[in-house]
Amino acid sequence: MTTASLSKAQNIVSTAPTLAYTVAIPEPNSHLFAVTLHITRWTEAVLNLKMAVWTPGSYLVREYARLVQDFRAYDGDDNKTLPARKISKNHWQIQTENSKSITVTYKVYANDLTVRTNHIDGTHAYFNGAALFYFLPGWEKQSVTVTIIPPYPDWKISTALEPVSGETNKFIAPDFDTLVDCPVEIGIHDVYEFEALGKPHKLVIWGQGNANPTQIIADTQKIIAVEADLYEGLPYDRYLFLLHLSNGGYGGLEHKNSCTLNYIRFGLRDKDKYNRFMQLLAHEFFHLWNIKRIRPQALETFDYERENYTSSLWFAEGTTSYYDMVIPLRAGIYGAKNFLEILGKEITRYMMTPGRKVQPLGESSFDAWIKLYRRDNNSDNNQISYYLKGELVSLLLDLKIRTLSQNARSLDDVMKLMWRKFGKDEIGYSDGELISTIESVAGMDLSQFYTHYIDGLEELPFNEYLQPFGLEVRRVIEGEGIPYLGGRIQSENGREIIKFVEMGSPLQRAGIDPEDELLAIDGFKVTGEGINDRLKDYRPGDMIQITVFHQDQLRTLAVQLEKPQPIRYEVVRIDNPTESQQQNFSRWVKQA
Secondary structure (H helix, E strand, O other): OOHHHHHHHHHHHHHOOEEEEEEEOOOHHHOEEEEEEEEEOOOOOEEEEEEOOOEOOEOOOOOHHHHEEEEEEEEOOOOOEOOEEEEEOOEEEEEOOOOOOEEEEEEEEOEOOOOOOOEEOOOEEEEOHHHOOEEOOOOOOOOEEEEEEOOOOOOEEEEOOEEOOOOOOEEEEOOHHHHHOOOEEEEOOEEEEEEEOOEEEEEEEEOOOOOOHHHHHHHHHHHHHHHHHHHOOOOOOOEEEEEEEEOOOOEEEEOOOEEEEEEEOOOOOOHHHHHHHHHHHHHHHHOOOEOOOEOEHHHOOOOOOOOOOOOOHHHHHHHHHHHHHHHHHHOOOOOHHHHHHHHHHHHHHHHOOHHHHOOOHHHHHHHHHOOOOOOOOOHHHHOOOHHHHHHHHHHHHHHHHHHHOOOOOOHHHHHHHHHHHHHOOOOOEOHHHHHHHHHHHHOOOOHHHHHHHOOOOOOOOHHHHHHHHOEEEEEEOOOOOOOEOOEEEEEEOOEEEEEEEOOOOHHHHHOOOOOOEEEEEOOEEOOOOOHHHHHOOOOOOOEEEEEEEEOOEEEEEEEEOEOOOOOEEEEEEOOOOOHHHHHHHHHHHHHO
16 A cells, blocks of 8 residues: 555545444333434534344344334534434434534334344343444445443343453454344353354353253253364354244344344253254354355345345355254264254155245245245245245256265365355456356256256255165155045134145145135135044045135035145155165265
């Protein structure tokens, strides 16, 4: 850098505004954050403040600005009110001529306990930066301090934000991206410190439940070791696992140096539910490489005001979902039998979703913003999750690479190469670069694979890819089979509501719709719980009379039953596997 350039850069830094937030929770039971933004060294006549409409890792425009209230702007020196107005849904504008110091105050309603929103009650306050803080257009790279004022002395603060030395409850983020990427937990929670691979980690647990911290930490250390071995080390100095125990909650959100997990409060003793929790933890931890650092070009620079489109979420999320089955197996948290059972459940979910025949995988990724998080009663008919199909496509790719290389290479090698090429230096990859990287490891042209299974609607050939490993997918039909109707029924306040009707099914052809109330079959009352027992008295081809309330109008419609459909799919060992198949299976599940 020349002397002139250095002088110019120093001048920009010296004249940059200082941004300091204060976050208070004066009345926790009001569910309101009281936020103050102090800006000094301001030199422009107008100050623009914008609220993000989404947060990275959760691809839905959530309109966080709708929760803002009591917005005020003052001159920081004389406390004079400054003219301010809202000029769009997430954009506030303040007239600041002659004001070098500005104070903005506002409140944010926080009563939504998810990993991507804000929540306050009498025991804690939790926030995500995108849902709480404004950004100043053009100054997103400016550092920001955050001072937190807990309502009670015994409330603790846990966050991956860097503390400011010598200050109490004050933290600093080098830029807005980091501020968004470091959620904050304030309140009555338990903190467990542990070490993994020589680096400090914390497990923070908020909420009542049956979590066993000792077991969770021991298994988490195993997961950290397995994933770090895959990626040749840990890309952080410290890491925070934040667990919210809630009533029926489920979810996770990844960050560069932390993750937030939401799980059923009493779901950590049952073995299957505990395994599912460890999959969730393995998934979010895997993301600290795959998406937080290895990310598509469309997510290289976040546009917080609008959708950031990419067709590669099948790899960012789907491949991560494949590994969240694989990592606990490698870590010894469960065995090969459990792994195959979990895989069978995922294939069942996929095969039971008719939308797999309608929406291609790449389109599922691209349309995440308008479909995945905005489900309706027809979603299963017209869409497929990029998490679900993405993990199964990743399974096929792993098996294909292993078969072609006699188990010398695998999807692991793809992840390692993606890390070296794109992740270490955080260079966004294009769809073409992703394809070429996978092809370089597979040693073959995968254009037909992409055409059929990512861009197209071909059925996934599970048995073809599983056969070299001595496995096959088998359909399970209960007993002699229950004639097929094509709907899902749920009890709601003593009423039997048809929640889903499969396109092309007997129910759909008869004119029965989702949200119709099921009353009777052939004149006799029936419940959703008892309908399968009733259907066992009939045979495929029989015509039955189904009585429903359709928009409060009583209807009796003729429905012709069809042949039984599978109730689930299982991944099982084939009879008499060859020595080669046994070796392939053994190497896969040991490496997997």
